[in-house]
Amino acid sequence: MGASQMIVAHQPRMAINGDTSSMVLSVNAYGGAKMTGRNIKDGFTGGAAASFNFRPLGAASPYYVEAALGAKGGNASLKCSESGKCNDSYNLWLTTSAGEKKYSFWNMQERLGVGADFDVGPYAILGVGAGIQLFEGGGDFDDIRDELGKSMATNDDDGFGAKVYSSVRVGARLGQNGVIALESDIMWMKTMNLGFMLSYYHPSGFYGGVFGAQKVGYGLNFGKAFRF
Secondary structure: OOOOOOOOOOOOOOOOOOOOOOEEEEEEEEEEEOOOEOOEEEEEEEEEEEEEEEOOOOOOOOEEEEEEEEEEEEEEEEOOOOOOOOOHHHHHHHOOHHHHOOEEEEEEEEEEEEEEEEEEOOOEEEEEEEEEEEEEEEOHHHHHHHHHHOOOOOOOOOOEEEEEEEEEEEEEEOHHHOEEEEEEEEEEOOOEEEEEEEEEEOOOOEEEEEEEEOOOEEEEEEEEEEEO
C-alpha cells in the first residue's frame, strides 16, 4: 500500500520575483476515503508528511530540490477488479467472512525529487517535477494480499520498494490573496497510478485543498509552510 502517491503539497513561489527565502519547510495532515486500485475497495487512509524545498540558485530561481517524509495508515477490503487476474478460488474466498472483512495497513514513505516552477506572465505558474519514492510498511492487509497473490490474484506492490514518480502543476497568483494550484502526480508501477491535488496557499503559510489518488482515495489536506 505504500506504492501510492504521497499527499505532499508543493508550495510554489508566492511572488513572481521569488520569495524572501530559498528554503521552505511544510508540514501537513490528511484523510481520505473511497480508495480504489487493483483488487482494492472501500478503503480509508489518514496520515501526515513533512517536506523540505530548497532552491539552490536562490529564491528567484525556478529550480528546486525537494525531500519529503511521511507516514500513513488505514484499512481496506478486497474485491476482484477487471485487471486483477482473479481465479475462481479467489472469487469464492471473497464471499467468505474473511473475504468481506476490512484489513489494516501502515506505511512509511520517502521522496527525493527535482523540478522547476516557471512564471508564465504575471499571474500564471507552470511547474514540473520528477524523482524517486521509497516505501516500507506492513499490516494485516499487506499480509493477506501477499498470501492471496501467490496463487489467486494479482498484487500491485510489495511491502517495500522504490518507484519513479513525475508531476505537473499549473497555478494562478491571486495578488495579495495567495496562490491556487492544481497538481497531477503519476507513480510508475506495474500499472500507471494517477493522482491530483487542488490546493490554496495563503501568504501566511497556511494551505489546504482536496486530493484524489488510487490507493489513497478522495480527501482533504491541510498544513503550514515555514520559510527560512
